Each structure stands twice: as C-alpha cells, then as structure tokens.
Amino acid sequence: MxxxxxxxxxxxxxxxxxxxxxxxxxxxxxxxxxxxxxxxxxxxxxxxxxxxxxxxxxxxxxxxxxxxxxxxxxxxxxxxxxxxxxxxxxxxxxxxxxxxxxxxxxxxxxxxxxxxxxxxxxxxxxxxxxxxxxxxxxxxxxxxxxxxxxxxxxxxxxxxxxxxxxxxxxxxxxxxxxxxxxxxxxxxxxxxxxxxxxxxxxxxxxxxxxxxxxxxxxxxxxNEGKTDQFRMTGQVVDLFYENEKRFANVIVGNMLIKVRVEDSMEALLRIGDIVLLSLNDFNPIIKKINT
Amino acid sequence: MDYNLQPLLLSLKLSLTTTLLLFVIGVPIAYWLSKSKSSLKPFWESLISLPLVLPPSVLGFYLLLAFSPNSIFGRFLKEHFDLNLIFSFEGLVIASVIYSLPFMVHPVQSGFQSLPDSLKEAAYTLGISPLNTFVRVLLPNIRPSLLSGIVLSFAHTVGEFGVVLMIGGSIPGVTRVASIAIYEEVDSMHYDVADFYAKVLILASFIILFLLFLANKKYKGKII
Missing domain, CATH: 3.40.50.300 (P-loop containing nucleotide triphosphate hydrolases)
Structure with missing residues (x-):
C-alpha cells in the first residue's frame, strides 16, 4: 500500500x-x-x-x-x-x-x-x-x-x-x-x-x-453527473444498421447489449469507444463518455 | 625578416592553459547560473559579463593593482606561495581566465537552459547519481555549446592585447604573446614580421571558427 x-x-x-x-x-x-x-x-x-x-x-x-x-x-x-x-x-x-x-x-x-x-x-x-x-x-x-x-x-x-x-x-x-x-x-x-x-x-x-x-x-x-438514473459503462464492439436505423452492440461486463443509437450520437460513435448507457422510459440510451 | 615562433607558441600555450582552466571553472558556474533561482543571480551574471563591455585596460589596471606586491593580495601570494603575478606567465593566465570567463559561461549556460528538466529528473528516477547524470547525460547533450565555449575562449585569449600589455608587459618567452609582438614590430617599423604574425593569427582563427561551424552543423538535429 x-x-x-x-x-x-x-x-x-x-x-x-x-x-x-x-x-x-x-x-x-x-x-x-x-x-x-x-x-x-x-x-x-x-x-x-x-x-x-x-x-x-x-x-x-x-x-x-x-x-x-x-x-x-x-x-x-x-x-x-x-x-x-x-x-x-x-x-x-x-x-x-x-x-x-x-x-x-x-x-x-x-x-x-x-x-x-x-x-x-x-x-x-x-x-x-x-x-x-x-x-x-x-x-x-x-x-x-x-x-x-x-x-x-x-x-x-x-x-x-x-x-x-x-x-x-x-x-x-x-x-x-x-x-x-x-x-x-x-x-x-x-x-x-x-x-x-x-x-x-x-x-x-x-x-x-x-x-x-x-x-x-x-x-x-x-456516478458521473450525479443523477438518480440507472447507468452503466461499456465498450462499443459493433455498429450496424437494422431497418434503416443505427444500432450499437455494447459489451457491459460479460453481457452484449444491443442499443439504438440516436441521430445526435451517430456521427460521434466509433467501434472501441467507451460509452455510458442509461435508461429513458425503459429504452436504453447511449452516450459517448470522452466527448 | 627577423622573426621567431616564440610569441606564437606562447600565445598557443596561454590560450590552451586558459581554455582548460575556463572549462573546469566555467562549466560548473554556467550550470549553477542555468538552474539558480537566487535573487543574486543577476548580480553574478553582470559580474561575469563585465569583461564583455569593459575596456581591457580597465580590467588590466585593477588586476595590476591587485597583483602588485604592495597590495594585500599580492603580498599574500608572495609571502605564502612565493608567487609574483605581475609580468609573469601565471599572472597572464589568471587575467585571461577572468577576461574570457563570459565567453565560456554564456554559451554553456544557454546550452544547459535549452535542456528540458525532465532529462535530469528522468536520470534521477532511474537511479543515476547527480554526478553521473551531469557527466553522462547533461554534458554530452550540450556538445555544440561546449564546443562554442571552448573555441570562443581559446580565440578570445589568442586575440587578447590590452590586459596582457597592462599586467604582463612584453618579456620575450614569458609574456610577449603574438598580439603584443605584432604591436611592437609595427612600432619598430618591421612590417614584414608583423605581417607574418598577423597572417598566422588570421589563418589560425579562421580554421578554428570553420571547424566550430562544421562541428555544429554535424551535431545539429542530434540534440533535442
């Protein structure tokens, strides 16, 4: 120590x-x-x-x-x-x-x-x-x-x-x-x-x-932002389109979570980025941490 | 033409001795000045730089007084070391060291200042002692500055006139260096002899400076 x-x-x-x-x-x-x-x-x-x-x-x-x-x-x-x-x-x-x-x-x-x-x-x-x-x-x-x-x-x-x-x-x-x-x-x-x-x-x-x-x-x-919201950090391992909508596969711990990427985040996200996942009306929201 | 090589050889001996002593004295002073945050630093810098602006005769005059057997310092040297610095080669060396000190200290100080502190700090964190850091890390990385200091001190001592005349006079083989010999030969209308000494000095000075610039060009880019 x-x-x-x-x-x-x-x-x-x-x-x-x-x-x-x-x-x-x-x-x-x-x-x-x-x-x-x-x-x-x-x-x-x-x-x-x-x-x-x-x-x-x-x-x-x-x-x-x-x-x-x-x-x-x-x-x-x-x-x-x-x-x-x-x-x-x-x-x-x-x-x-x-x-x-x-x-x-x-x-x-x-x-x-x-x-x-x-x-x-x-x-x-x-x-x-x-x-x-x-x-x-x-x-x-x-x-x-x-x-x-x-x-x-x-x-x-x-x-x-x-x-x-x-x-x-x-x-x-x-x-x-x-x-x-x-x-x-x-x-x-x-x-x-x-x-x-x-x-x-x-x-x-x-x-x-x-x-x-x-x-x-x-x-x-x-705890970033000090809100009561449920939040998790993870890493983007894949970005893809499904029905013309952008999605990301994010690894959190040992789980793979599929998250819809909002239009405002689309241009910012890259594979390998560390992201913050939170819940909004029970839908997961993805946010890049280092921006 | 009646000339001998003695004044030239004496100039060479004086310049080499002075440069060697200046290296030993000037490098630690330059290092201290480059790192010092003391409020007295401007005082010491001004004192060391004085020979740059003072007429050599001023410095020569006070050294003459200081070295005189009638002064406390002169008497001390005579009584304890049987040393007479007036009209002697040793006196010329001491006067030259004082006179050329800024020519060694300034370039070397600039060299040390250009090195990032992290170089020394890295060496310390790697377990390298302060002395080894100084000798193996800092000094080799200011090679062009050291070279400048050495060459400028050497060349400046070769070209010294006023100080040498004041405290050394013109004793053949002892204090009659090339610059004094040129003056005396001109005074005696021996222009051909003066011309010979002068040409040798010009050629030697040019070669020294040429080698300095050549070496600096070689090292350029190898230093951070």
Missing amino acids: YKIQVIKELHSSEGKMILDVDISVKQGSFTSIVGKSGAGKTTILRMLAGLVKPDKGSIHSGGDVWFDSNTNKNKIPQERSIGFVFQDFALFPNMTVLENLKCVQSEKDEKQIKELLSLTGLTALASCRPDSLSGGQKQRLALARALVRKPKLLILDEPFSAIDQDTRIRLQQEILKIHKSYNLTTILVSHDLTEVLRLSDYVIEIGNGKIMRQGNTDLFFS
Whole structure:
C-alpha cells in the first residue's frame, strides 16, 4: 500500500493554490488520477517520485518511509523503487536505444536488456538514436527504460498525449499487459477518460488541489453527473444498421447489449469507444463518455 | 625578416592553459547560473559579463593593482606561495581566465537552459547519481555549446592585447604573446614580421571558427 498524505503550496497562472491530498494506492492496482490542468495531478506524481518536496505530510511505500516532514526524512529519487514515464519521454538523445537501457543498469545484465527490447518490440531498433524513433517507439523505449530497475511502482504522466489514436490503443494494451505480468502498482495521470476507463481499476479526481471524488472505475464513471438514473459503462464492439436505423452492440461486463443509437450520437460513435448507457422510459440510451 | 615562433607558441600555450582552466571553472558556474533561482543571480551574471563591455585596460589596471606586491593580495601570494603575478606567465593566465570567463559561461549556460528538466529528473528516477547524470547525460547533450565555449575562449585569449600589455608587459618567452609582438614590430617599423604574425593569427582563427561551424552543423538535429 502506498500512502500519500501531503500538503504543498502551488503557484499557478490562477494564483496560489494549496494542494492537500490523502491518497492510498493498493499494491498491484492500476490507479488513475484525473482532473483539469493545473489541478495538481502531476505535482502528486512528482512528490511521490521525490522530484518535488512536499511542504508537510508523509509518503509511505508499505513499511518504508519515503518522506516525513516531522522527522525531516526525504529519500532522494534514486532511493525510491519507481519507474517514471514522462510526458515528453525524456529519452537521452546522446545514447542509442540500447545505451538508454544499459546506462540504467548498476550491474551488467544482457539477458534483461534483450527481454525488455523484445517485450517492447525494439530489438531491431537497438542501435538507433531516439530522434529517429516514432512517437510510439519513443514511448515503448521510455517504458522499457523505466522497467530496467525492476521498480515496484510505475508512474505514468500523460504518456499517451503525444501519440496518435491507433498507436495509443495498442500501447495501452501493452502497458496493461506489462502492469499485470510484472506485478506492478501503476499510477497514471491522464486527461483521456476513455484511456482511464480502459486501463485503471481505481480513479481519483483532483480539483483545485483537493480530492473531488474517488472510487473503483466502474462506480466512478457510472456516478458521473450525479443523477438518480440507472447507468452503466461499456465498450462499443459493433455498429450496424437494422431497418434503416443505427444500432450499437455494447459489451457491459460479460453481457452484449444491443442499443439504438440516436441521430445526435451517430456521427460521434466509433467501434472501441467507451460509452455510458442509461435508461429513458425503459429504452436504453447511449452516450459517448470522452466527448 | 627577423622573426621567431616564440610569441606564437606562447600565445598557443596561454590560450590552451586558459581554455582548460575556463572549462573546469566555467562549466560548473554556467550550470549553477542555468538552474539558480537566487535573487543574486543577476548580480553574478553582470559580474561575469563585465569583461564583455569593459575596456581591457580597465580590467588590466585593477588586476595590476591587485597583483602588485604592495597590495594585500599580492603580498599574500608572495609571502605564502612565493608567487609574483605581475609580468609573469601565471599572472597572464589568471587575467585571461577572468577576461574570457563570459565567453565560456554564456554559451554553456544557454546550452544547459535549452535542456528540458525532465532529462535530469528522468536520470534521477532511474537511479543515476547527480554526478553521473551531469557527466553522462547533461554534458554530452550540450556538445555544440561546449564546443562554442571552448573555441570562443581559446580565440578570445589568442586575440587578447590590452590586459596582457597592462599586467604582463612584453618579456620575450614569458609574456610577449603574438598580439603584443605584432604591436611592437609595427612600432619598430618591421612590417614584414608583423605581417607574418598577423597572417598566422588570421589563418589560425579562421580554421578554428570553420571547424566550430562544421562541428555544429554535424551535431545539429542530434540534440533535442
């Protein structure tokens, strides 16, 4: 369990703001932090990594104290077991793909490097420099590099923002696979609710430096809008016409639900979209979440 | 034509020594300035940049006073280290380091400022120590700036005149560098000798600058 109880004064374009949060992240969970720009999401990640010092509070990783303002303890980033994937990837431009991975190893381990290159599909590009890689390849390299130290906690700061939609979905699946196979605890900051829904099992919404809402992903999204209506989230797996009317097949849990698509939604929906289903006069209504 | 290579070799020795010292001193100063949020930063930046705007004779005059055995600093050096910085090669080196400091610090500082913070932060989160991050990640990624700093410091020291004349005078083999030799040869109406020294300096300066631009072109695009 990661416990982040911190207070930090932030200076944004809108003036002074106090970031005051108490977050618990379960071991092995995939937690997403969402919220508007400037809400303090990235600062939370940076405090967790030891890149920003909180004004007050404590950060615990299991029984290990990473930060405690009472005892003046503040572990440097090098001493925290984390893998951090930055928004701009922060690859070392002077090194090749292979060197970017090797420079992280404290002891030479060719086997591990080979495994990571193969896992991220970069084996053929090992001798290339980062500036010749595509956005998706850079992201894979950043991820592989973050895994070299075998961290327990993987921190992803809007890692897909610079990547096109198709590559993004593929990479998200890969990250999910790595998260499970490496038994990682992952924390993601994202603006893309579809991505959050697809990847995470717990969501925390930050607004003005405070936790606005938090909960298991299904519960979090189904409460959106705070109405009494019955709502469910699902994913569109098929779009088709029947009697000149547009329909969508939506997977909710392990059920396949056929829903009539209203004219206003027709142009917006694509296969793979995460949608919100609600009932109106006992007829299901479909609404795209990330619009 | 009665010339010898001594002034040219002395200029080369002075420039190499000065550039080496400037690299060791200037790079950490440039890094500190690029990261500093201190309210005193403009003060230090102004102080380091002073040689850019001051007449060399002003700097030379005060260094002459400071290095003089009659001054506290000069006396201290003489008594404790048996070092006399006036009319000596060591004095020229110290004066040149001060005089060329902005030529090393400015390009290197710009280089560090152009690097995103995430590069250093990523290295830290990957367990790389601050010293290793500096040497293996930051420095190699500002190669063109380092090269600029090195070449400009070297070339500026070669072309130094006022400061050298003020504190070094013109002692053959000790402080009589090429720029001083040119002045003296012209003064003695030995235009052919002055012409020789001057041509060598022009050629050497052009080659240095040409190599700098060539190297910068090569590195362009490899840096973020």
